[in-house]
Amino acid sequence: xxxxxxxEAMYDAALNQPEPxxxxxxxxxxxxxxxxxxxxxxxxxxxxxxxxxxxxxxxxAVDRHVENGRGEQAxxxxxxxxxxxxxxxxxxxxxGRVAGFAGGLRSLGVExxxxxxxxxxxxxxxxxxxxxxxxxxxxxxxxxxxxxxxELARRIDDAAPKVIIIASCSFQGQTPxxxxxxLNKALAAATHCPQACVIxxxxxxxxxxxxxxxxxxxxxxxxxxxxxVILRSEDPLYILxxxxxxxxxxxIVRDNGGHAVALALSMDLIYGCEPGDTFFTTSDLGWVVGxxxxxxxxxxxxxxxxxVEGGASASAIHALCHEHAVKYLFTTPxxxxxxxxxxxxxxxxxxxxxxxxxxAGEYADPTLLEWxxxxxxxxxxxxxxxxxxxxSITAHFFGLPEREPVxxxxxxxxxxxxxxxxxxxxxxxxxxxxxxxSLPLPPGCxxxxxxxxxxxxxSAYFDETRRYYRTFDxxxxxxxxxxxxxxxxxxxxxxxxxxISGVQIEKIIATHPAVHTCAVVAIPDELRGxxxxxxxxxxxxxxxxxxSEEIVVLxxxxxxxxxxxxxxxxxxxLPTTVSGKITRKRLLVS
Numbered sequence: 001x002x003x004x005x006x007x008e009a010m011y012d013a014a015l016n017q018p019e020p021x022x023x024x025x026x027x028x029x030x031x032x033x034x035x036x037x038x039x040x041x042x043x044x045x046x047x048x049x050x051x052x053x054x055x056x057x058x059x060x061a062v063d064r065h066v067e068n069g070r071g072e073q074a075x076x077x078x079x080x081x082x083x084x085x086x087x088x089x090x091x092x093x094x095x096g097r098v099a100g101f102a103g104g105l106r107s108l109g110v111e112x113x114x115x116x117x118x119x120x121x122x123x124x125x126x127x128x129x130x131x132x133x134x135x136x137x138x139x140x141x142x143x144x145x146x147x148x149x150x151e152l153a154r155r156i157d158d159a160a161p162k163v164i165i166i167a168s169c170s171f172q173g174q175t176p177x178x179x180x181x182x183l184n185k186a187l188a189a190a191t192h193c194p195q196a197c198v199i200x201x202x203x204x205x206x207x208x209x210x211x212x213x214x215x216x217x218x219x220x221x222x223x224x225x226x227x228x229v230i231l232r233s234e235d236p237l238y239i240l241x242x243x244x245x246x247x248x249x250x251x252i253v254r255d256n257g258g259h260a261v262a263l264a265l266s267m268d269l270i271y272g273c274e275p276g277d278t279f280f281t282t283s284d285l286g287w288v289v290g291x292x293x294x295x296x297x298x299x300x301x302x303x304x305x306x307x308v309e310g311g312a313s314a315s316a317i318h319a320l321c322h323e324h325a326v327k328y329l330f331t332t333p334x335x336x337x338x339x340x341x342x343x344x345x346x347x348x349x350x351x352x353x354x355x356x357x358x359x360a361g362e363y364a365d366p367t368l369l370e371w372x373x374x375x376x377x378x379x380x381x382x383x384x385x386x387x388x389x390x391x392s393i394t395a396h397f398f399g400l401p402e403r404e405p406v407x408x409x410x411x412x413x414x415x416x417x418x419x420x421x422x423x424x425x426x427x428x429x430x431x432x433x434x435x436x437x438s439l440p441l442p443p444g445c446x447x448x449x450x451x452x453x454x455x456x457x458x459s460a461y462f463d464e465t466r467r468y469y470r471t472f473d474x475x476x477x478x479x480x481x482x483x484x485x486x487x488x489x490x491x492x493x494x495x496x497x498x499x500i501s502g503v504q505i506e507k508i509i510a511t512h513p514a515v516h517t518c519a520v521v522a523i524p525d526e527l528r529g530x531x532x533x534x535x536x537x538x539x540x541x542x543x544x545x546x547x548s549e550e551i552v553v554l555x556x557x558x559x560x561x562x563x564x565x566x567x568x569x570x571x572x573x574l575p576t577t578v579s580g581k582i583t584r585k586r587l588l589v590s
Contacts, residue, residue: 166198334362514542535571
């Protein structure tokens, strides 16, 4: 039970009395040595959360639930959209499989602090590998299973893993794609050589194991079980690479203690989730949402986590929600658009158990949210976070008795406890600008960056005063603390000295009934500095196609002619990253 009844009471408690606030929050976690200090600033300017306290994340996610009587509850429910396979794993079964595989990693020489690179699709074995690393203090590095050899080689050289774990194949749609050829190319190109490779054999495309180098995953599961290792709160749990906010791929390091506290608090405070509830995250486990809310947060909270391999259709999501009495669905705007496209001829989803839906990964326009609310007949909300933060910077707080103002429901909400946003305007007198966060960041955020074999201070994120973390996102903050997102710093368009966010224009274009999705970018203009260009994907089921003139008039009527939108380019699809985010920079060179 949360001790606050209103958002302001909760936020002010974290703001004005951070030490007792976070020490109280830490009681959601089982510690070997409980913390006596919440936050300590280091001499290098960064900070540690719950210093000198000790725990084990795997014990918190698995063992303690077995000890407390949840052994026969489903911990994981897995569905493959490619093979139609399904698995249900109880907490007791998960404990045995994780402990056995952790022992198998030990037999390969993996110890505390060693890195283990996991390049697998979303599978039960992927979760087992992550938790097994956490169990023995190894640092897991999960990467997208579809990376080609050169990209995988870069991750290998950066992390220098002692062991690499892959599945024998991944899938593109329902077509199996062998993984071993990409691994071999990566190892041939990389300068670092792991001591061993572990392969999960899949029926669709089994692999031939090389002697000495390769080991069978399920054979290693039968090893002598390993007990959880006691770790310091500050010890690294995982490294996750992201192109994130500063361009080049980099390794974000997450700690054990702060991560556990933040995610446990978020399940209660933000999602309103209780032990025994079912939480369904559609994200791939290679992304931060999959880490945080496909694996760690639901399991640490004693919930059942539903995970899927491949892009789930609207009918598949509906079936899984219905079959497993899913209470919370966490998905992306891209997935939601695909669901909208598929569901045009359906009257709506009748899912009595479903309480609410959360959307993150990129901005979801109000039109999309309204469709989802009408279709599911449930609350559907945005929230904003980054790979670097690991959980929500801003959100809507369903764990509080206070009802959220309706005016906030179409935007990204208000700051989560410990996040203290401010605006740095690009021009004097402007209310909008880059959103920065006062240091220290709350627990759960990046503990540093992995570089040259060590954890470094994330100085690339400091502003020039070294007092703020730069989000590289633009927005504005209202008096009631509500944050409004305008887009990435490099997505803001400067027209004749006036600034307009591409997201603002996109939100207006998206209201046209024939528009499926769109993106707006800036191009140089000799007279006005820059002008916007809109790329529009037409809904394939629209009764008629919109004209360029219709789109221009729509924007002019809402924002005004000063915006200067004259060019609308209709395309079949927009370029996206493998995680589904629209890559606007690629539109500039198309």
